[in-house]
Structures are given as structure tokens and as C-alpha cells.
Amino acid sequence: MSAGNSGFLKFIVLLLPCLLMTFQAAASDDTDDDIAALLHGSWSGKLGTGRTELTIVFNFSTDADGAFTVTMDSPDQGAEGIAAELDEDALPALSINIPSVFAAYSGMLYRGQIMGTFSQGGMSLPLTLTKGELVLDRPQTPQPPFPYNTEEVRFFNAAAGATLAGTLSWPEGCDLSISGGASEITGKLPVAVVMVSGSGLQNRDEEIFGHRPFLVIADWLARHGVASLRYDDRGFGESAGGELESATTEDFMQDALAAVEFLRNSGRFSKIGVIGHSEGASIAFMLGARGAVDFVVSLAGLGVRGDKALTAQVNRIMELSGQTGTVSEEIYRQNARLEGNAWLNWFIDYDPTDDIASTVCPVMAVNGSKDCQIISSLNLEAIRAELPQDSRNLIKEYDSLNHLFQHCATGAVTEYRSIEETVSAELLADLAGWISMNFMQ
Incomplete structure (x- = not known):
């Protein structure tokens, strides 16, 4: 449910007094x-x-x-x-x-x-x-030279016929080149995370409006001793193959599982976790429930059934745009189902409760209080209620952060582009600190 480029969104033009402007221009001989x-x-x-x-x-x-x-x-x-x-x-x-x-x-x-x-x-x-070309100020976007290593890699979801292309980043102090094959592992094995993006086709950086949040997170983690693998979604960027028209979140989970197995089979990492944003957080809990990973990080994750979460999203966006009234779950379901939209029809019925309750590994689940896409008060509390008790769990709501974990005024999608911040520094610090404290001692 991230706000990717999904074609033209209807302009929101609020009722204002009609403003007229007239101009006087000198006669011109321009051809x-x-x-x-x-x-x-x-x-x-x-x-x-x-x-x-x-x-x-x-x-x-x-x-x-x-x-x-x-x-x-x-x-x-x-x-x-x-x-x-x-x-x-x-x-x-x-x-x-x-x-x-x-x-x-x-x-x-x-x-x-x-x-x-x-x-x-x-x-x-x-x-x-x-x-002139629009130049967006994105001060958090990392610039070389980088004090860590990176490698372009490819891995496969053979059952789906998908080849996934991604970037492996890892800290200094060890040789973890995977594609080279001949390198010996030196130094302490790092912890690694697979990063899974939200809904809609996105590149490995989860790029939106010039923001590259997964790149910012990968850079921060590598500087703090944590390796990461981020990849282009199937059929997007440098990734190829894999059915898209009929694909659901379960299919994208299999792509993420292929990434986990790619890292696991390399034998070069001490622990492997998954960081999922929005829909990617649901995938993270699916992997956690299957025992495929050592820990789960849910960023703006779903805690209730899809139709309930999406109805709350619609009502919040209507409120932010100044519209009155609300939409019921029943009305939402009647209007949202689309013939041929396998992803949405599946997601409406998806209830994450069982996957959350079956995730017995440590979990960091965080949401922003001004998220208008995944309402924190609804979803984070549901995650808290269903998650098995573990002293290592971290459940946290960040004040005044939106769906992208930017500091914001209202949380509206229309603010995303105008905000210079890509990812809250507090979230970055908490993320690296939680992984270090629980898995790198």
C-alpha cells in the first residue's frame, strides 16, 4: 500500500474563490x-x-x-x-x-x-x-565513496520463473563476495537482512518522489555492521520473469523467500532477518510464521484484515482532503473488488492474524502516528495483541511520522514529495540498535 507511481491520481482542487489574473504584454516580433x-x-x-x-x-x-x-x-x-x-x-x-x-x-x-x-x-x-528541470533536495541519499562493500547479485525463484536482481551491501572487515565464488570468508560473520518493499512495482531502493528509503536504510545498516540485500520487484528494473497479472502477496512472499534462501545458502551470515515495509511487512510476518528468518522488522505493517485496513485508509484520506462522511467496510468491499485484479481481491480477504501469532522469532514492529495509509492506532495495536510474548520484541509508534517515516504536518500522500527527509533518524538509530543489541553480541 505504498504510494508508488500508479498513473494519474485525480486532482484535488478545493473550493476557493475564483481568482482571475490579467496580463499586459508588449507586442512581440518573435517568430x-x-x-x-x-x-x-x-x-x-x-x-x-x-x-x-x-x-x-x-x-x-x-x-x-x-x-x-x-x-x-x-x-x-x-x-x-x-x-x-x-x-x-x-x-x-x-x-x-x-x-x-x-x-x-x-x-x-x-x-x-x-x-x-x-x-x-x-x-x-x-x-x-x-x-528548468525540477531538482529535489534529498540530503539523506548516500553519496560515494562508501565505507562498506557492495555487490550486484542475482537470485532465482525457480518455481515462478523469476530472476531477481539486487544489491548486497556488507560492512568492512570481512570478504563476503558471493558471485565471485573463490573468496574465502574472513572476519566475523555479519547479520544480514532482506528488504521487502510495499505494494506496486518498485525498484530495490523503494524509490518514490526522488526518495530512496531502502538505499538510505541499507547505507545506515552497513555503516553499523549489518549486511542487507535489496532487490527490484519481479518484472521491474533489472529483475525479469515471473507472472504479474495474477500475482498476489503470497507470490511476492516466494520471491522474498528466494532472497532469504540465497543468503542462507551462501553460508556467509550469522543471522538472517527480514525488513518489510507496508505490504512487505505482511510478507515479513509470513516468513516469520514459516520459521524462515531469525527476526522480523515490520515497518508500517498490517495488523488487521485487508478490507478493514483499506477502509480505514480511505476514510483517513477523505478526512485529510476535507470531505465529510465515512465509508463502511461493507461499502468498501462492494466497490473495491475488481474483475481481473487478483492482487487486490486477495488482499481484501487477507487476515494477517495467524501469521503474526505464529511468528515466534523476535519482532520489531513500528508505525508512524500520522500514517494515512496504514493507520497506526488500528494496525499496531492489533500486532501488539497477536504477537507472542518475547522480551526482545520492540513495538513502537513514532509521533508525527507518516507512511514513509518522514516527519510531516498531516501525513497526506501529497506531502511525501515536498518533504526533504527520507527516513527519520530516530527510526534508523532504533533499527540498527535493536539488531545490534539482540543479534550481534
Whole structure:
């Protein structure tokens, strides 16, 4: 249930007084070629909706015949490449129609900016665009040189016909090269973790809006003596093969199990655990229930049946967007079931209770108090209630963290991109500290 790029999400335009903007522009002798040269590239701006701001990007290019091609992005909502139409007869004034979202933009080039109005659903809002690629500040993204080792590896889920590609990171002080085959193991065997991402096809870094949380976690762990294996989801990135259309969480669990067995069969690690985020946390408990791992880390994990968790998610997102009323579980189930969507239809019925109750290895289960996708008060308490007693267990809710474990204002998905923090430093410290205290002594 992570917020990956799943195509265009409906724009949320809140009711505001209609704002009109007029422009005076000096007469221009610019030719069409001059205009094309000026426009070519990406132009971005912030659309203020009252409660929040949405980044809007227009991408201008010309084809071989000199005709304009325009697309629009709404990166805060994970939408890219939305087809748009430019009225070339109106140049040098800009008149852009975006039919698939019933929106339009009109503006004028003025002193290096495009000043204009974005209209949708009867509302008109000012939008000023500036030329240039959007540069997102992600200060936690690790930069080389790294004080640890990495290796690109491949492993196999033979039953599914999937080849999974990933990155193995391990601390200094030992030679753990797996693919080389001839290296001798030197130094103390490290603890290793397999990292399992949330729902939707994602790369090994669980990348979203320029954030790379699994890379940040892997880097932190390697600097604190813990090895990790993170991998591209089946059929995504450098991973290949494996059925996707009919795949459910159980199938993705088999991919994660293949990663665990890959590490286990290498004989190069003292303990092997699994860190799962969102849907990946459910997979972590599945592996824990099967006795496949030595410990489980659940990040924003599910604690109740899928339909109950998803109904709570829908209601929280509605609340954050200013909508009144709630959706019942019965109504959600009636509307959510989709013919041909094997993953969702399976997940709606999935109850993690048995897997959690059958996980007898140590567990670290954490959620953020402002998570709008996996509601902490509902899911974390259910995990706490079902988990077998173990003095090594750590159950914790982090104040003011969202689904990605970023500090946030509301927890809304629309905030993810605008937040510079990728992963809370407190979570990183707790994660490395818990593994070290329980498995590295």
C-alpha cells in the first residue's frame, strides 16, 4: 500500500474563490521558431489550493515536422506524461488544454516566466511557471565513496520463473563476495537482512518522489555492521520473469523467500532477518510464521484484515482532503473488488492474524502516528495483541511520522514529495540498535 507511481491520481482542487489574473504584454516580433526555442524544455510552478500546494510541470518539445508536443506532470500525485494540447494559432499567448483531466492553462511569456491561470472543475487559480528541470533536495541519499562493500547479485525463484536482481551491501572487515565464488570468508560473520518493499512495482531502493528509503536504510545498516540485500520487484528494473497479472502477496512472499534462501545458502551470515515495509511487512510476518528468518522488522505493517485496513485508509484520506462522511467496510468491499485484479481481491480477504501469532522469532514492529495509509492506532495495536510474548520484541509508534517515516504536518500522500527527509533518524538509530543489541553480541 505504498504510494508508488500508479498513473494519474485525480486532482484535488478545493473550493476557493475564483481568482482571475490579467496580463499586459508588449507586442512581440518573435517568430514561431523563436517561441519554440523559448518554450522547449520543462516549466514548473506551484498551484496553491488553500490547504496545500501542488507542483505542476509542462514539458514542451517539437517533432520532426516542427509541431509542438506538450505533456503535463503532477509529480506530487505521482502522475507523469499526461497528454496536453497546445493551440499554436494562439501563440505567442499560451492556451493549453488537458482533456483527460478536464483542465486548461492559459498564460503569457513575461520576463523569463510564464504567468497564467490554471482552470479545472469551474475553479481558476494563478500559476506561474519557471523554466528548468525540477531538482529535489534529498540530503539523506548516500553519496560515494562508501565505507562498506557492495555487490550486484542475482537470485532465482525457480518455481515462478523469476530472476531477481539486487544489491548486497556488507560492512568492512570481512570478504563476503558471493558471485565471485573463490573468496574465502574472513572476519566475523555479519547479520544480514532482506528488504521487502510495499505494494506496486518498485525498484530495490523503494524509490518514490526522488526518495530512496531502502538505499538510505541499507547505507545506515552497513555503516553499523549489518549486511542487507535489496532487490527490484519481479518484472521491474533489472529483475525479469515471473507472472504479474495474477500475482498476489503470497507470490511476492516466494520471491522474498528466494532472497532469504540465497543468503542462507551462501553460508556467509550469522543471522538472517527480514525488513518489510507496508505490504512487505505482511510478507515479513509470513516468513516469520514459516520459521524462515531469525527476526522480523515490520515497518508500517498490517495488523488487521485487508478490507478493514483499506477502509480505514480511505476514510483517513477523505478526512485529510476535507470531505465529510465515512465509508463502511461493507461499502468498501462492494466497490473495491475488481474483475481481473487478483492482487487486490486477495488482499481484501487477507487476515494477517495467524501469521503474526505464529511468528515466534523476535519482532520489531513500528508505525508512524500520522500514517494515512496504514493507520497506526488500528494496525499496531492489533500486532501488539497477536504477537507472542518475547522480551526482545520492540513495538513502537513514532509521533508525527507518516507512511514513509518522514516527519510531516498531516501525513497526506501529497506531502511525501515536498518533504526533504527520507527516513527519520530516530527510526534508523532504533533499527540498527535493536539488531545490534539482540543479534550481534
